[in-house]
Amino acid sequence: MPSPLPETESASHLDLIVEMTGDFVQSHDVEATLHLGLERIAKRLGAEAASLFLVDEDTGELVCRANIGPVDVRGLRLSPGTGIVGRTIDLGVPQLVKDTRRDPDFARSIDAATGFETRSILCAPMSARGQRLGAIELFNKVSGDAFTQTDSRLLQALAASSALALINARLVADMAEQQSLKRELELAAEIQRAMLPGELPGDSPIHGINLAASGVSGDFYEIMPLADGRIAFAIGDVAGKGMKASLLMAKTASLFRCLVKREAGPGAVLAAINSEMLETRMPGMFVTMAAGVFDPAMGRVTLAIAGHEPPLLLKDGIFTPIEGDMPPLGIAVELFADGCPESVVDLDGGCLYLFTDGLTEARSRHDGMLENEGARALLQSFADLPAGLRLDSVVRSLDDSGSLRDDITLVVIEDRRERPPISETAEFERRYPARPDELSSIRAAVGGAARAMGCGESMVGDVVLAVDEACQNIIRHAYRGTDGDIVVHLNRDNDRLVIRLMDFAPAVDVAKIQPRPLDEVRPGGLGTHLMRSIMDHVDFLAPPPGIGNLLQMVKRIDPT
Known part of the structure; x- marks a missing residue:
């Protein structure tokens, strides 16, 4: 079992942990604080060089974010699990390598590229709240000695403290970013409302x-x-x-x-x-x-x-x-x-x-x-x-x-124009283009006029249906696709509703307008059946001068 640290040395180490934690809490620049913390750790443990690697959340790569020593390797990216630092993060426990020549995971290519000679390594994981954030890696004692288990315990404590402080710093940064985004969204919403x-x-x-x-x-x-x-x-x-x-x-x-x-x-x-x-x-x-x-x-x-x-x-x-x-x-x-x-x-x-x-x-x-x-x-x-x-x-x-x-x-x-009200004795008359897209306007107007003249809702529906069918016949059979107009006229005659539809198409042969047998399966002819079943009377009248055809439909008014 390792011997405990002297009281003065433990207090000194604790002071360093408290000092570093305070730096992280107060700092608005995480990168600068990481570098300062790493510098203090390297000095306290007497290391020639030190690096701090963090895990890239998107790629899983290990990225050097802080560096102390003769060779600057900040920005160096290693694949997950690479080298001793990768092993430390994967295992989640410190790694003490007294002689790098005997460790198969030591990445000699970095020494070859930088000219730095790595003799011994001490590496501790940065993890807190179940998150593996990265690792702190120290290289070579200045004294020439190898790192010790006492050094390992101290570095582990410092790395854990750094990890917790880093998480808190990130949370503070996220909150600040969210507040900034919230202010931007509020400003954007205010601009939108002004538009x-x-x-x-x-x-x-x-x-x-x-x-x-x-x-x-x-x-x-x-x-x-x-x-x-x-x-x-x-x-x-x-x-x-x-x-x-x-x-x-x-x-x-x-x-x-x-x-x-x-x-x-x-x-x-x-x-x-x-x-x-x-x-x-x-x-x-x-x-x-x-x-x-x-x-x-x-x-x-x-x-x-x-x-x-x-x-x-x-x-x-x-x-x-x-x-x-x-x-x-x-x-x-x-x-x-x-x-x-x-x-x-x-x-x-x-x-x-x-x-x-x-x-x-x-x-x-x-x-x-x-x-x-x-x-x-x-x-x-x-x-x-x-x-x-x-x-x-x-x-x-x-x-x-x-x-x-x-x-x-x-x-x-x-439509806020003033219109004279339709009474039970008033007449309703409007002229519409003979086009299918006008049928909805005709239906709405006829329904309103019939309702104003005392017809109940059931009768209004019947009247609208009969007028719609008659207008379709005028468009389809009288005008045959040519331009023209339909005049819709309604009036109340005592207890009867009288509807007259007039067009300006060539006169039709009334004798040929006969409803076909209902059991005959083919298009056409059922509209006449429909109108006659709904209305009390359906008749073609002699049209006045200038009118092509005049259809009159009559129905006793039912107010229910």
Whole structure:
């Protein structure tokens, strides 16, 4: 059993350990502190040279991070397990080599390369809390003697103290880095919030809201009044989260603000943004986006969509999605060569909702993930509130018990024009282009008019279905793909609802418009059966001058 150290020598060694630990705790430069600690250890143990190796966390290599002696080997990298230092780290116990000529693991190539003659080595592992950090290696006693077991015990204590201090220093550095990153994220989030539109007056026809899943958001929206009285708007969602997504979000929003002032329409704006993104592309990054221009005087929206969630038109309690078939921005250039297709949407007293997929992926407080139907029901439940409060209420109703799955952004555009109310005795008449994409507007308007004239919800559904079928027949069979219009007229005659549909196509041969037998399996002819089964009377009347065909449908009003 080794004899104990003299009391004065033990106290001196303890003072060195305390001194080195204090240096590590107070230091802001780990590299400099490692060098200072190694210098003190070499001096105390009388070594000609010393090296401190740390394990590279990524490669497992042993890297010389501090060095004392005639030859500077800092930066030297050894493969895992190489030499006596590698053996020390692998075994986790000190290695005392009194004569390097007799040790098969001694790496003579280093002496050959540096000219330093290594006679004896003392090496102790740096490990603490189960972590193998590296090792401290001493070379040759200045006195010419070999290292002793007493030296080994002291070096082991000093190495363990250095390891613990190094771990603490790394933790302090990590905390400082995290605090710095937190401050940077807070600043980035503050800049992002400043980029979003400010608070809008309550009578603004467009309102928006953004809720970030983390400190910074990959979503954005923009609302910009134009010189001619129209209002430009956009909503976007950058693929991914965090700082990288927020930078691309800032770039895209800035491009929109710049381009919308000079490009002719939202389709051209999206095409220009796509071109710019592809020139400075971030691999794996893209943006879904919808942009448009709203004319408050006409209640009309011109809309372009690039890979974004279909906006929802809400009129008379009916949601109609506005689909787009272009890919997200930043993926393909050739598809945007002719710009991005535009849709014209007449709000006609309704409102248009635009949102990111964070809404459909959010969770309600009681029913789990919203998905499409849940999102529509949530929007409908707050439809009577003012627009700004409505969006805020939608966001507040989401489940906030945990972090959001994704950023959530909502924009609503309202037609605020004054319209005369429809009474039970009023007439309703509007003219629509004879195109399939107008059918959703026709259905919504007819449903609202029938409801205002006293029809119950069940009857409203029947009336909308019959009118939709009749309009499809006009488009398909009367106009046969040519341009034209349909006039839709409704009025209440005592307890009857009278519907008249007029077109300007060539007159049809009424005798040839006969419903085919229901058991005959082939396309066509069932629409007439449907209309006659729903309505009380379906008749072609003699049209007034200038009208091609006049179809009248009558049904007794059922208020239930």
